[in-house]
Amino acid sequence: MALDENKRQYISQRGGKTYFMLGDEACAYGAIYAGCDFFAGYPITPASEVAELIAEELPKAGGICIQMEDELASMAAIIGAAWTGARSMTATSGPGFSLMQENIGYGIMTETPCVIVNVQRSGPSTGQATKPAQGDVLQARWGTHGDHNIIALAPNSAQECFDLVQECFELADTYRTPVILLMDGEVGHIRESVVMPELSAVKHTSRKIAERTEDVFGGQELIPGMIHYGEGMNVHVTGSTHLASGMRDVTTPHVHDELIKRIYSKIDSNRENIVRVETDLNPDGKARVGVISYGASARPARGAVKLARAKGKNVDFLRLITIWPFAKKQVAEFSKELDIILVPEMNLGQMSREIERFVDSDVVTVPRIGGVPHSVDEIYRVIMGVV
């Protein structure tokens, strides 16, 4: 469903202003701007504020927000809703994200567009419930079983929580797949200024619709169109291996081979259309040291780069906005003249492993766990130690 009258009304009343709000709240407002019709969630720190704000505001925009009995059910409900044509979303944190893996896999296999917000906290298990972390980077990529591909974006400010959740909905519909907004407890729980634009600035692409039930899961298309429920088209949706018609065929090797390769490659072959990075290169191009970061960690990382430059040091900076699929071309390009790449992240080195695969430079993690983000000074000292 595109922006209906109720959502247009809502945006015209709330838009065109600057607010001071939590990253979590910005994410919730962004979802309404994206035309989210349905939210299902379960309370969890530090993501509860997403659900609380959506519960307050989504009905005003004509949508429905429900609290389910757990995260398994939340994920299930948003997939069910998506097949009625709704734009749907859930929000959680690590323990809930673990539970959602089952039906995230179902969403991938059934090519169901939906958005999962993970406001990452310190784990494993209950860990430091109220403290931020970036420990779910690889879980977002490989958390559900089986071969698959995923799209995940990482905002580094409250404004980006608002902006990127909208991009998540667009990507979900464009590539017909679950998309993860990989926030962290830090960006979720800081209040900053957020500009919510006017209605005229809001643009949506509508979901592609298939003409025949036989093509809903393949046919000639890399990314097939959907047919929503209630159209009398007898759509058959299954998490088991299936033919283009949706009918199960769990034994023929080439059926599985073709299905999984197509689902994998619709994201892989569109990598350049999906991936976004932000670079801040040393003005005279002489840097031999680079810093790559993402999410909240990218803030002190950028500050440290600026500080080092102010001291006359040459340092390049790259921020991953798209976490998955990995920006391998951009990172390889960035690394060409660099001897060493520092990777500040709020874990013991997850994205560093992926970066290492695509560069010749030495990759050094600047880890941070314990629930407090890096300080500018701590990253600055590491930079000064290697320049």
Place this chain on the structure above:
Amino acid sequence: MSEPRHRLMDFVREEIMPHRFCSGCGCGTVLNAFTNAVEGIGLDSAKMVCVSGIGCSSWIPSPYFKSDTLHTTHGRPIAFATGVKVMRPDLTVVVIAGDGDVAGIGGNHLIHAARRNIDLSVFMVNNMIYGMTGGQVAPTTPAGVKTTTTPHRNVEPAFKVADLVVAAGASYVARWTTYHVFPLLESMQNAMSRKGFSFIEIMSQCPENYGRRIGLRTGIDFLRQFKEKAIRVDKARGMTEEELEDRIVIGKLCDVERPEYVTELQKVTAEQVDLLRAEKEKVD
């Protein structure tokens, strides 16, 4: 001349018939009762969504019944169906799944859906075993039975699922067996025509993976036993727990009017939309 076409053929995905249920399995009976029920009350299958999980009875809607179908992960069909129903309350949403799905791994979704009184019809086919995976103990397997994962004997009591759903707050709950086809059919019609959470526990047979462990070799053996063990709910009311120990209480266990979940959600949304409009008019 072409062969005469069965009147219910429009309700099944003809291209994949014949079905693959084992000989003597109760699932075919349930499919038969279900299609008859749909036809009998004139439901338009284009306005139905059938949701199922993982297990033999989940094959009744997926792939056999011809409508929009959501064949989900094990245990989660009611949670998926909730998302469908909330966004399309005009569609008739039916969950058909087994006891392992609905009462085992998905038991929590069942009780919360009943508590919410969401307008779903859940038909739980209870064959007292995990049949598809080869005969492991289920939460509905009677105590004492030897299964592949209770090779010595099952020490757990069987779950009385319909009674649980009554307690959880459903609008309509009944229990029947595959022997009681006509009352089952009528009960399905009641469930699908009324608003609120409806639940029918259908005691069914699995000769292949359960019957052979308890000396019931064929479907007929099971049906004979269902007939003997069944006792109408009104008769059962005067009996003690010991007297009912080995019996199957059949009939309508509850039928009450309660506010329906999606209707109430929609009221909230309508109120909030109006309030926002009023806010705007005040500003203007």
Place this chain on the structure above:
Amino acid sequence: MIIRFAGFGGQGIVVSSYIVGKSAVLDGKKAIQNQAYGSESRGGECRGDVIIADEEIYELEPTYYDVLIAMTQPAYEAFVPLLKPGGTLILDKDLVVTDKKLEPKRIKKYAISATDIAFKTFGRKIVANMIILGYMNTLLGAVSEGALEKAISESVPRGTEKMNLEAMREGIKLAGEGVK
């Protein structure tokens, strides 16, 4: 400028940090507000931090503060060592007994009877935080007075705007009179 408000639940600690951050945004500055969450914020202790800057803010959770507003004894004892040398300490003098040994060098100390004045003047202890806000802002010029007024009006419960603004102005007056 990095400011920490600290005290007990019900003293308006978090909302104070929110109001300062919101005022800064109204002034066109950058601001980040942060607070203790979830189980961390149970049991009464409470804090709210705000960072204000003219340019992009890179330090998300600073270790040291330019300003500490301490409204309880435990808040003072826990956080005064984190003031930067030369920083500013503002406290409710009826609620906090200071201890020189805990304090960094060259800090500027201001102690007012905010809670007592709030009760005597407005009949409501809860507006002590507004007195502190007016007082602090006059001392430090963190945000514009207009922005502060607007932020307060938009952040306090409906119907209490007037009392809160008056309490804030009481704080401005105290600062103008040089009350320490």
